[in-house]
Amino acid sequence: MTRVSFEKELGHLQDEVLVLGSMVDKAIDRSIEALKRRDLEEARRIIADDLVINRKRFDIEEQALLVIATQQPMARDLRFIASVLNIITDLERMADHAEGNAKITLLLGDEPPLKPLIDIPRMALKTRDMLRRALDALVARDAEAAKQIAHEDDEVDALYDQVYRELLTFMIQDPRTITRATYLLWAAHNLERIGDRVTNICERVVFTVTGRMEEMNVSTY
Amino acid sequence: MFRSIRWRIGISSLTLIVVCMAILSVYLLNYVREYYLSNLGPQLVAQANLVAALAEKHITSGGSDDLDALVKRLGQQTKSRLTVIDRNGVVLGDSMEDPATMENHGQRPEFLQALSAGVGEGSRYSSTARLDMLYVAVPIHANGDVAGVARVSLPLQEVNESQQRAASTIAFAISLTGALVILLAFLVTGMAVRPVKQLTQMVRAFSAGRLDQRIRVDSQDEVGELAEAFNQMSERLEETIETVSNERNRMAAILSSMADGIIIVDGEGKVTLLNEASQRILRLPRQDYLGHSLIEVVRDHELARLVKDSIERRGGQEIMARLVETGVPRRILRAVITPIKEGETRHTLVVLQDLTELRRAETVRREFVANVSHELRTPLASIKALVETLRDGALEDTAAAKDFLTRMETEVDGLTQLVGELQELSRIESGQVALKPEPTAVLTLVVPATERLRTQAERSGVTLTCDVSSQLPDVLADGVRIQQVLINLVHNAIKFTPPGGQVTVSASAKDTAICLSVADTGIGIPSDDLPRIFERFYKADKSRSTGGTGLGLAIAKHIVQAHGGDIWAESLEGHGATFIFSLPIAAGVPE
Structure with a gap:
C-alpha cells in the first residue's frame, strides 16, 4: 500500500516537473515571438507570468521535500528527487532568461527593427527542442539520450557565435545600431544560457540513472 | 482414471x-x-x-x-x-x-x-x-x-x-453377471460420455479462439440436448463476437483515419486512448502512450490543466473548446474537451484540431491585402504627386509637363499590369482559367519564349542559350500558358544576371515527366528566401526594387500546378539560381 502510494507520489512529482517544463518552454517560445513581432503587450504578460512559474517551482520543491520526509526514499528514487530539486531550479532560471528576453522587447520598444530575426528564433527552437528531449530522457530514465542532448548544446553555441559576429558587423558599420544590436546580443545570450541549463538537466538525468555526477558540456561562454 | x-x-x-x-x-x-x-x-x-x-x-x-x-x-x-x-x-x-x-x-x-x-x-x-x-x-x-x-x-x-455345487453355480453366475454389467456399463456410459468428451474438446478449442467448432449430435438424450444447446450457444457467441469485433475494427478504422486527434483520459488523468491523428498533430514518436499521464504524453500544461479542470468538475457536462499553442516548432491547436460518462467511470474526451495551416493561410491573406494596398498606393502616390506638381505650375513648362505625363503613363501602365496580373492570378487560383493541355513538343514551347527575350538579353549583355533536345517526348501542356511561365522565368533570370552572365534553358526527361530548367549565373537567392519566393508579392531583395509586380512567380506556380506539375528553385547565394518545373509526358508517347 505504502509502496503503491509512494510510486504514485513519485509519478505525480514527475508530472509536476513536466508541467513546469511546459510552462518554461512556452515562456521561451512566447518571449522570442514577442521579440520578433515587437509585441509589447505580450512581453508584459510574459513578465507577469514569470511569477506563476516561480510559485510553481516553490510548490514542487515543497512536494519533493514532503516526499523525502514522509517516504524516506532510497537509492535511485532519492537521486531522482534530488535531481528534481535541481532541475526545477534550472527550469526556473530558464524562465528568468525568457523573462529577460521579454524585457529586452520592452527596451527595444518602437525602435525600427535592425534586421529580420533569423538566427535568434533558430536558437530558441533548438534550445526548446533540447529541453523537450531532456525531459523525455528524464521520464524514460535514459542516460544515453541525455548525454547526446548535452552535446547538442554546441549547436546553440555555434548559433550564438554567428549572431554575435553578425551583430558586431552591424555595430562596426553603423554606430547608431549599437544600442539595438546590444539588446539583441543580450537576447541571444539569454538563449545561450538556456541551452546551458538544459545541459544541467541532462547531467541530473545521468545522475538519476547512474548515480555519477558528470560535467557534460563545458560552455565556452 | x-x-x-x-x-x-x-x-x-x-x-x-x-x-x-x-x-x-x-x-x-x-x-x-x-x-x-x-x-x-x-x-x-x-x-x-x-x-x-x-x-x-x-x-x-x-x-x-x-x-x-x-x-x-x-x-x-x-x-x-x-x-x-x-x-x-x-x-x-x-x-x-x-x-x-x-x-x-x-x-x-x-x-x-x-x-x-x-x-x-x-x-x-x-x-x-x-x-x-x-x-x-x-x-x-x-x-x-x-x-x-x-x-x-x-x-x-x-x-x-x-451345497458346493450350488455355490459354484452361483459364483459362476455372479462373475458372468459382473462381467456383463461392466461391459454394459462401459458401453452405455461410453455412449453417454462421448458427446461430453467432444463437448469438452470443443469448449477448449473455443476458449483457444477457434470459434467455428461444432459438435456432431448423434444422441437424442440429455447429453445430446446439451450438445445441441452448446452448438446454438457457440453459434450465437461467434455471431456476437464477430459483431463486436467488426464494431471494434470499424471504430479503430474510424479513429485511425480521422483527421482530428482523439485522446481519452480516465479519472486518474491517465491516457486510455490516443489515435494516430493525435500522434501526428502532437508530433509524438510512435510508442505506447496508454496508461501514461496526459502531461507526460502531450507535454503541454495548458491542455493538461483544461483536462484536469474537466475531471475535477465532476458532474459537469459542459464542453470546453480552447486554442492551445504547443510544440516545437509551435503549432496552433483547437482542443475540445468533453466529459463522458460510461456507467460509473468518468472519462474525458479530448478532440484536437490542427489549425496551424489555417492560421498560416489567414496570415498569408492578411499580408496579401496589406501588400496589394501597398503596391497600389506607391504608384498612386507618385501619380498624385505628379498631378499636384502639374497643377502647381509645371503644366506651363511644356518639356517638363511631357516628361511628367510619360512618367504618369508608366505608373498607370504598372498599375494596369498589376491589376491585370492580380485578376489573372485570382482566376487561375480559383480554377476559372480553362487550360487546354494537349501533346506538345518541348521545343515548340521553349523556342518562341527564348526568341521573344533574345533582344532583351542582348541588350543586357547576357548570353541566352537554349539546350533542348528534339528527341524528348511530347508533354501535355497548354502552349500559351507554359510559354508565359518560361518567359517569366527567363525574364527574371536576365533581370538578376549582371552583364557577361549566362542564362541557359534546358530540358530533361525524368520518369513520367519532363523537367524544364532556367539557370542563370546571377546574384542568386538567399536560402532563407527560397521556400517563399513563390508567394505573392514576395521579393527576396526588398531594398533594391527591380520593378515587376511580385506576382510573376506566383502565377507561374499556379499554372504549373494546374498542369499537374511542380515548380521549385535551387540556388547558392552569389552563384546564380536555377528554376525548375516539371510537366507530365503526354500519355502513349513514352514508348
Whole structure:
C-alpha cells in the first residue's frame, strides 16, 4: 500500500516537473515571438507570468521535500528527487532568461527593427527542442539520450557565435545600431544560457540513472 | 482414471450386483442345507426309533454281543451308521466300530438332548469316521424307563457336495453377471460420455479462439440436448463476437483515419486512448502512450490543466473548446474537451484540431491585402504627386509637363499590369482559367519564349542559350500558358544576371515527366528566401526594387500546378539560381 502510494507520489512529482517544463518552454517560445513581432503587450504578460512559474517551482520543491520526509526514499528514487530539486531550479532560471528576453522587447520598444530575426528564433527552437528531449530522457530514465542532448548544446553555441559576429558587423558599420544590436546580443545570450541549463538537466538525468555526477558540456561562454 | 464417469458408474453397478448376489447366495446355500437336513431329519428319526424298538429287548435281556451283531446287521441294511448306547453313555453296539474300543458317549450333545428332550440332533466332525456327520438320537424305553439311546448318523458329504455345487453355480453366475454389467456399463456410459468428451474438446478449442467448432449430435438424450444447446450457444457467441469485433475494427478504422486527434483520459488523468491523428498533430514518436499521464504524453500544461479542470468538475457536462499553442516548432491547436460518462467511470474526451495551416493561410491573406494596398498606393502616390506638381505650375513648362505625363503613363501602365496580373492570378487560383493541355513538343514551347527575350538579353549583355533536345517526348501542356511561365522565368533570370552572365534553358526527361530548367549565373537567392519566393508579392531583395509586380512567380506556380506539375528553385547565394518545373509526358508517347 505504502509502496503503491509512494510510486504514485513519485509519478505525480514527475508530472509536476513536466508541467513546469511546459510552462518554461512556452515562456521561451512566447518571449522570442514577442521579440520578433515587437509585441509589447505580450512581453508584459510574459513578465507577469514569470511569477506563476516561480510559485510553481516553490510548490514542487515543497512536494519533493514532503516526499523525502514522509517516504524516506532510497537509492535511485532519492537521486531522482534530488535531481528534481535541481532541475526545477534550472527550469526556473530558464524562465528568468525568457523573462529577460521579454524585457529586452520592452527596451527595444518602437525602435525600427535592425534586421529580420533569423538566427535568434533558430536558437530558441533548438534550445526548446533540447529541453523537450531532456525531459523525455528524464521520464524514460535514459542516460544515453541525455548525454547526446548535452552535446547538442554546441549547436546553440555555434548559433550564438554567428549572431554575435553578425551583430558586431552591424555595430562596426553603423554606430547608431549599437544600442539595438546590444539588446539583441543580450537576447541571444539569454538563449545561450538556456541551452546551458538544459545541459544541467541532462547531467541530473545521468545522475538519476547512474548515480555519477558528470560535467557534460563545458560552455565556452 | 477412476474419477471418470465411466468407471464410477461401472464400479458402482458392479458393486451393487455383487452385493445383491452375495446376499442371495448366502441365503440360497443355507436354504439348500436346511432343505436337505429337514428332509433327512424325520427319516433318520424313524430309523432311530426302529433301531430303538429292536434294541429294547436286547438291552433288557442284557445280551450285549447280540446287540452289537444286530446293530451291525441293521447298519448294513440301512447304509447308515447305527450306534446303541446305554443310559450311562457306554457304547453297547456300533455298526462300524468295535464298541469295546469306543470311548464313553455320555457327553455327546445329541445323547444328552435325546435323554432330556426325546430326540437329539447334531452335526459335527466325527473322529471315528473322520467326516462331517449328522447325528439323530432317540431314547430306548424299557419297562417305562429309559434304558439307553439309539443313534443314527449319516455323513453330511452329500449335503456338502450339493451345497458346493450350488455355490459354484452361483459364483459362476455372479462373475458372468459382473462381467456383463461392466461391459454394459462401459458401453452405455461410453455412449453417454462421448458427446461430453467432444463437448469438452470443443469448449477448449473455443476458449483457444477457434470459434467455428461444432459438435456432431448423434444422441437424442440429455447429453445430446446439451450438445445441441452448446452448438446454438457457440453459434450465437461467434455471431456476437464477430459483431463486436467488426464494431471494434470499424471504430479503430474510424479513429485511425480521422483527421482530428482523439485522446481519452480516465479519472486518474491517465491516457486510455490516443489515435494516430493525435500522434501526428502532437508530433509524438510512435510508442505506447496508454496508461501514461496526459502531461507526460502531450507535454503541454495548458491542455493538461483544461483536462484536469474537466475531471475535477465532476458532474459537469459542459464542453470546453480552447486554442492551445504547443510544440516545437509551435503549432496552433483547437482542443475540445468533453466529459463522458460510461456507467460509473468518468472519462474525458479530448478532440484536437490542427489549425496551424489555417492560421498560416489567414496570415498569408492578411499580408496579401496589406501588400496589394501597398503596391497600389506607391504608384498612386507618385501619380498624385505628379498631378499636384502639374497643377502647381509645371503644366506651363511644356518639356517638363511631357516628361511628367510619360512618367504618369508608366505608373498607370504598372498599375494596369498589376491589376491585370492580380485578376489573372485570382482566376487561375480559383480554377476559372480553362487550360487546354494537349501533346506538345518541348521545343515548340521553349523556342518562341527564348526568341521573344533574345533582344532583351542582348541588350543586357547576357548570353541566352537554349539546350533542348528534339528527341524528348511530347508533354501535355497548354502552349500559351507554359510559354508565359518560361518567359517569366527567363525574364527574371536576365533581370538578376549582371552583364557577361549566362542564362541557359534546358530540358530533361525524368520518369513520367519532363523537367524544364532556367539557370542563370546571377546574384542568386538567399536560402532563407527560397521556400517563399513563390508567394505573392514576395521579393527576396526588398531594398533594391527591380520593378515587376511580385506576382510573376506566383502565377507561374499556379499554372504549373494546374498542369499537374511542380515548380521549385535551387540556388547558392552569389552563384546564380536555377528554376525548375516539371510537366507530365503526354500519355502513349513514352514508348
